[in-house]
Amino acid sequence: MRLLLIEDSQRLRSALETGLRKAGYAVDAAGDGRDGLWLALENEYDVIVLDLMLPGLDGLSVLRQLRERGKATHVLILSAKDLIGDRVQGLRLGADDYLVKPFSFDELCARLEALVRRSYHAKNPVLRRGPLEINTAARRVTCEGREVKLTPREHSLLEILVLRSGEVLSRRELWERLYEFDREVTSNVVDVLVCSLRKKLDPHQPQRFIKTRRGQGYLIEEPAP
Amino acid sequence: MRSLRGRLIVWLLAGTGLLVTLAGVLLDRRIGSRLRQDFDADLIAEARSVMAVTEQQNGRVELELSPGLLPQLEARQEPDYFQVWLPGGRVLARSPSLGGRDLPRSASPSRRFQFAGLTLPDGRRGRRVEITFRPLVEPDDERTAGPPAGAGSAATLVVATGSEALDAFLASLHRTLALFILGLLLGSAVLVRIVTAFALRPLDGLARRLEAIDAGSLREPVVIAGAPSELVPTIEHLNGLLARLAGSFERERMFSANLAHELRTPLAELRAVTDVALKWPDDPASLLGALGEARSAGLQMEKIVVNLLALARYDGGLHTLHRSRVPLRETVESCWRAAAAEAEGRGLTAMLEIPAGLTLVTDREKLELILSNLFANAVAYGSPGGRITCAATASDGRFTLRVANPTTELEPGELPRVFDRFWRRDAARSDGRHVGLGLSLVAALCELLGFSKEARLHDGVFEIAVSGPVGEPEAATAIPKGDAFLPVSS
Numbered sequence: 001m002r003l004l005l006i007e008d009s010q011r012l013r014s015a016l017e018t019g020l021r022k023a024g025y026a027v028d029a030a031g032d033g034r035d036g037l038w039l040a041l042e043n044e045y046d047v048i049v050l051d052l053m054l055p056g057l058d059g060l061s062v063l064r065q066l067r068e069r070g071k072a073t074h075v076l077i078l079s080a081k082d083l084i085g086d087r088v089q090g091l092r093l094g095a096d097d098y099l100v101k102p103f104s105f106d107e108l109c110a111r112l113e114a115l116v117r118r119s120y121h122a123k124n125p126v127l128r129r130g131p132l133e134i135n136t137a138a139r140r141v142t143c144e145g146r147e148v149k150l151t152p153r154e155h156s157l158l159e160i161l162v163l164r165s166g167e168v169l170s171r172r173e174l175w176e177r178l179y180e181f182d183r184e185v186t187s188n189v190v191d192v193l194v195c196s197l198r199k200k201l202d203p204h205q206p207q208r209f210i211k212t213r214r215g216q217g218y219l220i221e222e223p224a225p
Numbered sequence: 226m227r228s229l230r231g232r233l234i235v236w237l238l239a240g241t242g243l244l245v246t247l248a249g250v251l252l253d254r255r256i257g258s259r260l261r262q263d264f265d266a267d268l269i270a271e272a273r274s275v276m277a278v279t280e281q282q283n284g285r286v287e288l289e290l291s292p293g294l295l296p297q298l299e300a301r302q303e304p305d306y307f308q309v310w311l312p313g314g315r316v317l318a319r320s321p322s323l324g325g326r327d328l329p330r331s332a333s334p335s336r337r338f339q340f341a342g343l344t345l346p347d348g349r350r351g352r353r354v355e356i357t358f359r360p361l362v363e364p365d366d367e368r369t370a371g372p373p374a375g376a377g378s379a380a381t382l383v384v385a386t387g388s389e390a391l392d393a394f395l396a397s398l399h400r401t402l403a404l405f406i407l408g409l410l411l412g413s414a415v416l417v418r419i420v421t422a423f424a425l426r427p428l429d430g431l432a433r434r435l436e437a438i439d440a441g442s443l444r445e446p447v448v449i450a451g452a453p454s455e456l457v458p459t460i461e462h463l464n465g466l467l468a469r470l471a472g473s474f475e476r477e478r479m480f481s482a483n484l485a486h487e488l489r490t491p492l493a494e495l496r497a498v499t500d501v502a503l504k505w506p507d508d509p510a511s512l513l514g515a516l517g518e519a520r521s522a523g524l525q526m527e528k529i530v531v532n533l534l535a536l537a538r539y540d541g542g543l544h545t546l547h548r549s550r551v552p553l554r555e556t557v558e559s560c561w562r563a564a565a566a567e568a569e570g571r572g573l574t575a576m577l578e579i580p581a582g583l584t585l586v587t588d589r590e591k592l593e594l595i596l597s598n599l600f601a602n603a604v605a606y607g608s609p610g611g612r613i614t615c616a617a618t619a620s621d622g623r624f625t626l627r628v629a630n631p632t633t634e635l636e637p638g639e640l641p642r643v644f645d646r647f648w649r650r651d652a653a654r655s656d657g658r659h660v661g662l663g664l665s666l667v668a669a670l671c672e673l674l675g676f677s678k679e680a681r682l683h684d685g686v687f688e689i690a691v692s693g694p695v696g697e698p699e700a701a702t703a704i705p706k707g708d709a710f711l712p713v714s715s
Contacts, residue, residue: 011521015515080489106500
């Protein structure tokens with residue numbers, strides 16, 4: 001899952017980048033409103049975490065411009081402004097959630113997970129595809145009752161594929177969802193990641209869950225009705 | 226009575242009542258007096274008629290009253306009375322109405338008409354006039370008898386008439402006037418009440434408007450339609466007060482909001498840093514980095530709290546001034562050295578122009594705090610590559626210290642706010658190294674030390690001037706000429 005973090009406090013931005021990456025998110029970060037707006041318009045993110053008091057362009061203006069330009073990306077406002085009026089204004093301008101500073105990192109993660117689920121129209125944090133069970137809240141995966149240890153990025157890859165079951169996702173699209181904007185990655189990094197995930201899910205039958213569509217990408221098929 | 230309306234009604238009614246009563250009494254007296262004068266004039270005329278028919282002939286005094294001459298003396302009902310006495314108390318004549326009775330007369334005869342009240346022989350109240358006069362002397366008698374009769378021939382006349390009609394009329398006049406005054410007072414009361422209600426309507430409107438004012442409507446000026454000119458200055462002062470109050474509230478709100486933000490941000494940083502570190506505790510490098518970040522956030526909060534406490538102490542008078550002789554030049558140089566490294570980092574140079582012998586008698590520590598904050602502000606907000614100047618002058622026992630830096634960010638309209646607590650031009654308040662309390666501290670310290678401060682912006686140069694008494698006259702004059710300035714560049 002790919003996030004955009006727009007926060008002017010360098011210390012907070014750095015801590016959140018570190019934490020969210022460790023939690024499995026690909027995180028792009030911007031320290032002012034103009035850069036943040038540019039990144040948000042240029043890339044596809046699952047969620048944008050947006051501070052309100054930003055240099056260059058304030059958070060509400062960023063949000064307004066995003067919505068005016070048709071960007072429907074979920075936005076979570078993260079602000080020190082705690083008045084009801086501030087929250088109402090932010091939500092009415094098109095934000096999807098509002099979290100007041102200081103906040104619990106776990107709460108932020110939970111809210112981000114909820115927004116990601118909403119992106120894929122999923123309400124239950126536990127996703128099931130046949131013998132696969134993915135608990136997105138606990139970040140725990142089991143296959144036929146056996147716990148599968150995954151890295152955060154492998155977990156994110158599996159989550160995307162399950163949430164978009166039945167859709168063929170191109171390498172490019174997967175790369176965009178899994179890696180940061182400025183991260184240099186090799187061309188086959190997605191293939192390597194898929195290969196690793198397949199082996200962990202079923203070492204004996206790697207292609208059991210994740211199918212390859214040659215020249216198109218990867219998919220997890222929807223369970224038969 | 227504390228009500229303005231009540232006071233007006235009472236005083237207006239009391240005043241009107243007094244005036245109307247006085248006017249009534251005067252009118253009553255005047256009319257009564259005039260009627261009595263007319264009454265007495267009639268009585269005198271009647272007495273003169275009697276006197277005219279009283280003659281002295283051949284040494285004898287006679288009174289010959291023709292029938293019908295004075296019909297009131299002959300009336301059967303409510304007649305008038307007269308009686309004439311000759312010297313020695315002998316009665317010369319009396320009106321037929323008296324029968325054989327006597328009218329009262331005074332013990333001291335007078336040649337002037339004397340009036341007095343009496344009860345007439347028929348029981349009515351009346352009024353009498355009395356005069357002692359010399360009867361007319363017939364001419365023939367004068368020729369034959371020689372000179373007029375002596376004192377012994379004087380006669381005393383008393384004429385009396387009933388005064389009940391006059392008394393009744395005067396009583397009626399009293400009653401009429403009293404009722405008129407009472408009616409006038411009642412009418413005045415109603416009128417005064419209506420007039421005061423009408424006249425005080427703007428005050429009622431003002432009271433209602435003031436009642437409706439709350440913290441959210443302080444910016445709405447009080448406008449009273451048709452306000453009288455006496456009320457206009459009050460309303461203007463009130464609107465000025467409300468505007469100042471709104472400004473204070475706004476500053477208070479901004480202060481609270483800014484304080485909350487200044488504290489929430491490092492708190493959020495602290496919490497995020499520690500939450501992330503505790504969630505993945507297996508990475509020693511991350512833990513160490515988190516500790517460093519947490520310490521920085523703690524130091525930032527400490528800076529805010531320390532500055533706020535200092536401001537609170539200065540505001541609350543919880544401070545002690547330790548005055549001593551402070552050489553300004555050395556103190557400025559010392560304070561500048563603390564800021565020089567950061568200034569160099571930003572490409573700023575400095576020019577310090579402080580007279581070598583200028584010594585202030587003040588609190589050294591607090592003066593250093595003023596200088597440090599002024600320099601920190603100049604370094605933080607001076608345009609990179611520019612020059613910061615610090616110059617001092619002294620004359621007439623006063624000094625002025627100016628710290629100036631070039632800037633492209635400040636607007637003239639923002640000058641009044643530069644000393645406000647937590648005010649920062651950057652609404653995002655991104656730079657965590659500054660919290661917007663430095664110049665507030667300068668302002669509080671200046672007030673404490675008896676200095677004045679002023680912020681100016683001209684030609685892209687922001688300048689803060691601090692001035693005040695040197696402290697000792699001799700110190701102010703001890704400024705050597707010549708090479709008195711020490712330019713310092715960094």
